[in-house]
Amino acid sequence: MTDFILSCESTADMPESFFKERQIVYIPYSYIMDEVAYADDLGQSMSYTKFYEKIKQGALPTTSQITVQIYKDYFEPFLKEGKDIIHLTLSSGITGSYGSAILAKEVLCEIYPDRKIYILDSFCASSGYGLLMTMVADLRDQGKTIDEIEKWVVKNRLTIHHWFFSTDLTHYFRGGRISRSSAFFGNMLHICPLMNVDRKGKLIPRFKIRGKAKVIKYAVELMKEKALNGTDYDGYCYISTSQDFKAAERMKEAVEEHFPNLRGKIKINWIGAVIGAHTGPGTTALYYQGQQRES
Numbered sequence: 001m002t003d004f005i006l007s008c009e010s011t012a013d014m015p016e017s018f019f020k021e022r023q024i025v026y027i028p029y030s031y032i033m034d035e036v037a038y039a040d041d042l043g044q045s046m047s048y049t050k051f052y053e054k055i056k057q058g059a060l061p062t063t064s065q066i067t068v069q070i071y072k073d074y075f076e077p078f079l080k081e082g083k084d085i086i087h088l089t090l091s092s093g094i095t096g097s098y099g100s101a102i103l104a105k106e107v108l109c110e111i112y113p114d115r116k117i118y119i120l121d122s123f124c125a126s127s128g129y130g131l132l133m134t135m136v137a138d139l140r141d142q143g144k145t146i147d148e149i150e151k152w153v154v155k156n157r158l159t160i161h162h163w164f165f166s167t168d169l170t171h172y173f174r175g176g177r178i179s180r181s182s183a184f185f186g187n188m189l190h191i192c193p194l195m196n197v198d199r200k201g202k203l204i205p206r207f208k209i210r211g212k213a214k215v216i217k218y219a220v221e222l223m224k225e226k227a228l229n230g231t232d233y234d235g236y237c238y239i240s241t242s243q244d245f246k247a248a249e250r251m252k253e254a255v256e257e258h259f260p261n262l263r264g265k266i267k268i269n270w271i272g273a274v275i276g277a278h279t280g281p282g283t284t285a286l287y288y289q290g291q292q293r294e295s
Contacts, residue, residue: 071104084116093201123201
């Protein structure tokens with residue numbers, strides 16, 4: 001039994017079974033849909049299918065950061081039990097919640113001076129964040145201490161690569177990722193911008209590619225170039241999608257064709273409600289470990 005809690009946030013976009021099996025606790029974000037507030041509780045309050053169907057019908061969900069008080073109320077019971085905490089947040093390049101978690105830590109350190117509380121910016125999002133949590137859980141299960149894990153995360157968090165593309169750019173315009181004209185002409189011409197998460201944890205458009213088949217092929221070619229040991233890569237690979245499971249399956253098949261040594265089967269996960277509120281339907285993403293992100 002470890003003497004510390006491994007913790008993250010619902011935006012790691014992994015299924016409920018993952019958190020139970022890997023003994024990882026998580027704090028949910030929240031969102032508002034049709035003037036009703038919901039917890040981002042991994043599709044329990046509202047199924048992901050219903051969530052994305054509502055967006056297709058015109059609903060515009062909004063999200064909010066986790067507050068200092070919510071973090072404090074979440075962390076404190078673990079500290080009262082005598083547990084230390086290592087908590088990884090959603091990338092600070094996407095949300096300001098990391099700052100709130102740090103403020104909550106400062107308050108709690110005064111109350112529980114004998115406890116360790118590590119708050120680490122993951123610089124990751126969605127199932128890329130989930131992939132990082134998988135690797136951290138492996139380290140814990142291997143008997144690594146909380147201090148050893150903290151050092152490993154700081155050294156390795158920028159090795160998680162994220163590549164996103166979408167067939168519907170409306171929500172990327174709403175979120176300020178692309179211009180109105182780029183969204184309009186992109187949708188009209190079937191342009192699928194290929195985006196990634198940079199060294200600051202921000203989602204950045206990188207390439208303009210026409211057609212779903214071509215963007216999938218290009219993403220896999222980038223993985224061949226950037227994954228650790230190239231096509232001999234033997235680490236984890238995850239895919240997530242906001243309801244485009246055909247594209248996710250095509251991506252999975254393309255990766256498996258070129259990477260025979262992957263650790264376990266490729267998992268395809270839902271892009272959760274908070275991330276999905278900003279991507280909208282039609283996004284598919286690929287995640288794996290590679291060299292440190294260059295930019």
